[in-house]
Amino acid sequence: MDMPEDVVTVDVNVAKDLLASGSRYLDVRTAEEYNNGHVDNAVSVPYMFMTQQGRVKNPDFLPQVSLVCKREERLVVGCNIGGRAMKACVDLLNDGYQQVTRMGGGYTAWAESRQETNK
Template sequence: MESEKRPEDVVTVDVQVAKDLLQKGQLYLDVRTVEEYNKGHVENALNVPYMFLTPEGRVKNPDFLAQVTSILKKEDHVVVACNSGGRGHRACIDLRNAGYEHVKNMGGGYSAWVDSGFAGDKPAEELKIACKFRG
């Protein structure tokens, strides 16, 4: 099919650009497993696992697109991320093929977010202020 999106059709942004997009109101779709998400995530993140861990290994969530469609509109602007970038990239391809034109993959995923000093659950600025008050 000529209209199928290819991996090179996915826009990947670094964590600083992703953070700026989120501050401008874009949505954050975390495609990690529920277990990964529960260990820490970006504030206001929406969680729809792209894959599940099974005894046989990782398997793609057969309901991924249906679950995303239930919480996101095709015209929404969305930053997609997993733990290191791979699942997020594949999720972006599937989303683009399903008609989501405004999706971007966050390069490096949540690991890069944490490594950049951006906290999960709260913006870094709020944490800095909280630390000042603790003295």
Template sequence: MERTVDVQVAKDLLEKGRLCLDVRTVEEYNKGHVENALNVPYVFFTPEGQVKNPDFLAQVTSILKKEDHIVVNCNRGGRGLRACVDLLNAGFEHVNNMGGGYSAWVDSGFAGEKPPEELKIACKFRGSLS
């Protein structure tokens, strides 16, 4: 079963060696991300709306093992939650969703050298598309 953890718990897990899987788009990832996060987009944004990445599980499986301990993040938590469910259904055993996503990471001051306001503005443009 997927477990959503708050951003502080997620940070603690990552500091203990858990792997971070960022499921945002490459464009979102390039604007700022958790240090050492691996990026595999869960969806792509198209003029028609969100389209699920048909190769998501294959791409994740090519870089992570099913027994790895993983913290999944997106922008605000929605895509991360859906990605966690798919990963668990595919046999991944240790999956946590970062509640609030990268927006919460930025709000908590964990974003490092990137100016938080710039990142928050980028997050606002996504509206309800977590």
């Protein structure tokens, strides 16, 4: 089983370069967070849902990702600040995705760095 230390983390500037060279951005925040603003051309698959009991893991996360992303694709994974993206990357690596990179700082860092966003 892969551990978090196996996850490659890059900053926003490196992530932007990866996206410019053909990687896809996988946004693992909730639909509400995504709808409030997201990285251009991002694919949205929530890793967790907000419920009355708090956040719960999306039981269909991997099947939903497999519908929109191929295992051989290069993916940049981001959430709001980085925690969910780390867990999502570990799950993706364990499921056979080989080129998974976590964007450190998440969407918060992306927006603060004045990168292009979709609102």
